[in-house]
Amino acid sequence: MSCLARHADRLATGSTVLRRRLTTGLQAWVARGRRDDLTGWRVALGCWARLALLGLAGYLLWRLVRAVPNLLWLLSTAWILAACRAGKTAPEDQDEQGGDASRDASVEAVRRLLLEVMGDADAVHLRTVLARLQQDGQWEGRTVTDMRARLTLLGIPADRNVKVGGIPTWGVRRRDLEAPSPTDAEQTSTEPSTAA
Incomplete structure (x- = not known):
């Protein structure tokens, strides 16, 4: 960026x-x-x-x-x-300045939530996730823009052209959520090969 x-x-x-x-x-x-x-x-x-x-x-x-x-x-x-x-x-x-451990836990919790709301689909609109959160009594009075800002802070990619049901708008794709994080990629690339 x-x-x-x-x-x-x-x-x-x-x-x-x-x-x-x-x-x-x-x-x-x-x-x-x-x-x-x-x-x-x-x-x-x-x-x-x-x-x-x-x-x-x-x-x-x-x-x-x-x-x-x-x-x-x-x-x-x-x-x-x-x-x-x-x-x-x-x-x-930023999780009340809770540090890297709480940020990682928050990222994982948000990813789990997004995958849960997504179900078997390949993508989910942010307005659907927001409606789910508000149905559960969370994020009252907040908007999709607030959710996008939160995802940006957590490093979770959101795209404005995510199609669900043929309608493109702001959303998250499964492939972006299930992709390994950069730290995971570094760990797997630095591990010694054990091929026999």
Whole structure:
């Protein structure tokens, strides 16, 4: 992977992580507006008030950018720097910095999951895997882009032209999952031949 591609991948991954953190944080903030000491429709008044505040903040930001368009340069630069920083560290996507052993275990677990969802087929679409995870109560609120970013971090190849049922979209092929990893290939090539 070239240097430019690595930086672009880091920016895309970081943007995904930032978007997820921002969305999750705002959802949690709105949910904290719920009042358990009230009954009926009054319970959700705090949530509606917080949603109204978010809408007002969005409107004011839009008006400010319309009045001072050069502000977009500052906002874009801040987002890019934050995304690059988040893409570089991405603790939630690197198993909380658990090291090589946990990363290898995570790669193996993801490969097993992909092969399980794939069944007897030669490939599986990422949206099918995501639907399976969400059906099991995992990866709620995440997208196929999040899954692609996760697979990229784990070194599992995904392709945008995987055909399942004649429909090409993002997916994973069985041959890519069952291929030996580079470390396995090095071990087998360095083992002495025992041919008699």
